[in-house]
Amino acid sequence: xxxxxxxxxxxxxxxxxxxxxxxxxxxxxxxxxxxxxxxxxxxxxxxxxxxxxxxxxxxxxxxxxxxxxxxxxxxxxxxxxxxxxxxxxxxxxxxxxxxxxxxxxxxxxxxxxxxxxxxxxxxxxxxxxxxxxxxxxxxxxxxxxxxxxxxxxxxxxxxxxxxxxxxxxxxxxxx
Amino acid sequence: xxxxxxxxxxxxxxxxxxxxxxxxxxxxxxxxxxxxxxxxxxxxxxxxxxxxxxxxxxxxxxxxxxxxxxxxxxxxxxxxxxxxxxxxxxxxxxxxxxxxxxxxxxxxxxxxxxxxxxxxxxxxxxxxxxxxxxxxxxxxxxxxxxxxxxxxxxxxxxxxxxxxxxxxxxxxxxxxxxxxxxxxxxxxxxxxxxxxxxxxxxxxxxxxxxxxxxxxxxxxxxxxxxxxxxxxxxxxxxxxxxxxxxxxxxxxxxxxxxxxxxxxxxxxxxxxxxxxxxxxxxxxxxxxxxxxxxxxxxxxxxxxxxxxxxxxxxxxxxxxxxxxxxxxxxxxxxxxxxxxxx
Amino acid sequence: xxxxxxxxxxxxxxxxxxxxxxxxxxxxxxxxxxxxxxxxxxxxxxxxxxxxxxxxxxxxxxxxxxxxxxxxxxxxxxxxxxxxxxxxxxxxxxxxxxxxxxxxxxxxxxxxxxxxxxxxxxxxxxxxxxxxxxxxxxxxxxxxxxxxxxxxxxxxxxxxxxxxxxxxx
Numbered sequence: 001x002x003x004x005x006x007x008x009x010x011x012x013x014x015x016x017x018x019x020x021x022x023x024x025x026x027x028x029x030x031x032x033x034x035x036x037x038x039x040x041x042x043x044x045x046x047x048x049x050x051x052x053x054x055x056x057x058x059x060x061x062x063x064x065x066x067x068x069x070x071x072x073x074x075x076x077x078x079x080x081x082x083x084x085x086x087x088x089x090x091x092x093x094x095x096x097x098x099x100x101x102x103x104x105x106x107x108x109x110x111x112x113x114x115x116x117x118x119x120x121x122x123x124x125x126x127x128x129x130x131x132x133x134x135x136x137x138x139x140x141x142x143x144x145x146x147x148x149x150x151x152x153x154x155x156x157x158x159x160x161x162x163x164x165x166x167x168x169x170x171x172x173x174x175x
Numbered sequence: 176x177x178x179x180x181x182x183x184x185x186x187x188x189x190x191x192x193x194x195x196x197x198x199x200x201x202x203x204x205x206x207x208x209x210x211x212x213x214x215x216x217x218x219x220x221x222x223x224x225x226x227x228x229x230x231x232x233x234x235x236x237x238x239x240x241x242x243x244x245x246x247x248x249x250x251x252x253x254x255x256x257x258x259x260x261x262x263x264x265x266x267x268x269x270x271x272x273x274x275x276x277x278x279x280x281x282x283x284x285x286x287x288x289x290x291x292x293x294x295x296x297x298x299x300x301x302x303x304x305x306x307x308x309x310x311x312x313x314x315x316x317x318x319x320x321x322x323x324x325x326x327x328x329x330x331x332x333x334x335x336x337x338x339x340x341x342x343x344x345x346x347x348x349x350x351x352x353x354x355x356x357x358x359x360x361x362x363x364x365x366x367x368x369x370x371x372x373x374x375x376x377x378x379x380x381x382x383x384x385x386x387x388x389x390x391x392x393x394x395x396x397x398x399x400x401x402x403x404x405x406x407x408x409x410x411x412x413x414x415x416x417x418x419x420x421x422x423x424x425x426x427x428x429x430x431x432x433x434x435x436x437x438x439x440x441x442x443x444x445x446x447x448x449x450x451x452x453x454x455x456x457x458x459x460x461x462x463x464x465x466x467x468x469x470x471x472x473x474x475x476x477x478x479x480x481x482x483x484x485x486x487x488x489x490x491x492x493x494x495x496x497x498x499x500x501x502x503x504x505x506x507x508x509x510x511x512x513x514x515x516x517x
Numbered sequence: 518x519x520x521x522x523x524x525x526x527x528x529x530x531x532x533x534x535x536x537x538x539x540x541x542x543x544x545x546x547x548x549x550x551x552x553x554x555x556x557x558x559x560x561x562x563x564x565x566x567x568x569x570x571x572x573x574x575x576x577x578x579x580x581x582x583x584x585x586x587x588x589x590x591x592x593x594x595x596x597x598x599x600x601x602x603x604x605x606x607x608x609x610x611x612x613x614x615x616x617x618x619x620x621x622x623x624x625x626x627x628x629x630x631x632x633x634x635x636x637x638x639x640x641x642x643x644x645x646x647x648x649x650x651x652x653x654x655x656x657x658x659x660x661x662x663x664x665x666x667x668x669x670x671x672x673x674x675x676x677x678x679x680x681x682x683x684x685x686x
Contacts, residue, residue, distance in 0.1 A: 306587075
C-alpha cells in the first residue's frame, strides 16, 4: 500500500559513468545545503522568546475552588476510575461543622495525590469530573531530582486561595 | 641585515598571530556555518553573534583538568599535540601574503621566506605533521587512539602522493617551485585554475584528506573510534589538536588560493600605481579567497558523509593518482605543442 | 656563528644517532632516527646549500619511510618481554664485526677528509632545483633512468608479493 507518493523503488543497478564520477551528485548536494544557509531559522530563542502553546495544551493539574474559595472536589473518584494510567489516588472525608467555607459539598478529599510519573496528561480526569474540580492547566511540569517529589499532593494541586477563579494559565481548554 | 631581520621577525609575529586568530575564529565559524546549514542559529550568547565564544572555549580548555593517563607514554603523549601544532604553524613561512610594501624607502616583501623549493617545503612539513597524530595515538596507549593514528597516517601518506603529483603539473607550467614565483606569474586574472582545473580538483580533495576533514575524517571517526587519535586527550592538549586542525585548514586554504587562484592577484590590478595600496588590496583579495576556502571546507563537511575506509583507499590509489599522472602527461603534451608553435 | 650552528647540529645528530641504538623502546629508536634525518637535512641545507636534497630527505625518509617503520612497530607492539634472548657468542661476534666495520669506515673516511679539494667548490649552486635538474637530465641521464627502472621493478615485485595467490591471480 502506498501511503505517500514520496517512496522510491530501490534498484540495485550499476552506476553509469557520470554517476560514478559522483561530482554532479556532490554538487547538487552542496547546492541543497547552501540553500539552507539562507533559510529562515527554526530556532526559538528560549528565555526571550517562548513557543506558543497549542490551544489544547494539557499541563499540570489544578484542583479548582469556586468563587467563594471553596474546594469543588467531592472525592467521588470518577477521575481515578477514568485515569488510564492509574495515577490518581484519593481519600475522602466528611465535612465537619464550621468547614463550610472550605469545601463546597458535604464530602471532600482529605488527600488527593497524582503520581506525575505515571500521569500521561490525557485529560480524561478533566472530562470525567462532574464537579468542574480538576483541570489541566497550561503550566509545564517542572523537573526534579527525586522521584518521590513527583507525587503531587493537595498542597501542590489545589488552586491557591485568593486567586481568581479563572486566572490566565488556569483557563480550562474547553472554552 | 639587522633591519631585514627586524622586518622578518615583525612579519613572523604578525603571520603567527593572524594564523592563530583565524584558527580561533574558524572554530566559531564552523559552529555557525554548521548551524546555518541546518537551519539553526548556532552559538550567539557570548558576545554579539557569539563573537566571544572562541575566547570562552579557549578559557575552558585552559582551566580543565589536564589528565595524563597512567598507562600512557608520558613523553610521547606530550610530544604528540606539540608536533601537530608546530607543523601546522610552520607552513605559513613560505606563503606569499602580498607582493611588497614600500616603507621608509625600502621594499618589504610580504613573505617570510621566499625559498627556492617553497612548495616542497610545504610537503615536507605536512609529511612531518602525521607524526603528531601517530605519536599521540600510540603514546596514549588506547586501542581506539592507535587505530585512529594508523588510519590517519596511512590516509595521509596515500593522499600525499596524489597531492604531489597534482602540484607537478603546476610546477611544470610555472617552471618554479617557489610559491612567490608561482603567485607572481598569475598576475592579474591569469590564474592557474583556468589551466589546471583537474589539478585543482585533485589538490583540493587531497587537501581535505590531509586536514582530516569530512569526508575524510576517518582518523577521528566518532561513530567507530570514540574520538580517534585524541580519545585520551583532555584540556589544552586536546585543544592543541583541534586547533592545529583549524590552522591546517587555514594554511591549506591559503596554499590553494596561492597555487590556483592567483594568491594576492586580482583582476585590473594594473590600474593601481601605488604599491602600498596595491599590497593592501592584494592582501584583502588574498584573504577573501582564503576565507572562501575555509567556508568551502565547512560547507563540504556539513554536506557529504564520511567515506568507508576501503572507498577512501580506492579513491586515493585507483582514481586520484592515475588521474594526476594523466594530468601531468596532458600538461606536458600541451606545453610541448604550444612551445613548438611559438 | 656558522661554527656554533655546525657544532650544535652535529652534536644533536650524533646524540640522536647514538640514541637510536641505545633506546630500549623501538618506538623511541625510530623517533630518534627521524631526528637524525632532520639534523642531516639541516646539514645539507645550511652547509652544502643543497636545499632540494634536504627537503627530499625529509619528505621521503622522515615523512614516508619512517612512518611505515612506525606502522610496523606500532602493530607488532614490541616490548621487553618479546625481545629475543641472544646468546653470548653472537653478541661477541656482533661486537667484533661492528668494530671491524668501524675500522674500515674510519680509514676510508680519513682519506676523504684530507682530500686535496672539496667535491664542489661552488656549494650553494648545485643544490638548487634548476641546476640539479639540468645535471640529472644531462650528465647523469643514463644512471637516472636506470635507477627509475630499478624502482619500477621493485614496485612490480611489491605488487606481486602483495597478491594473495600467484597461481590464481
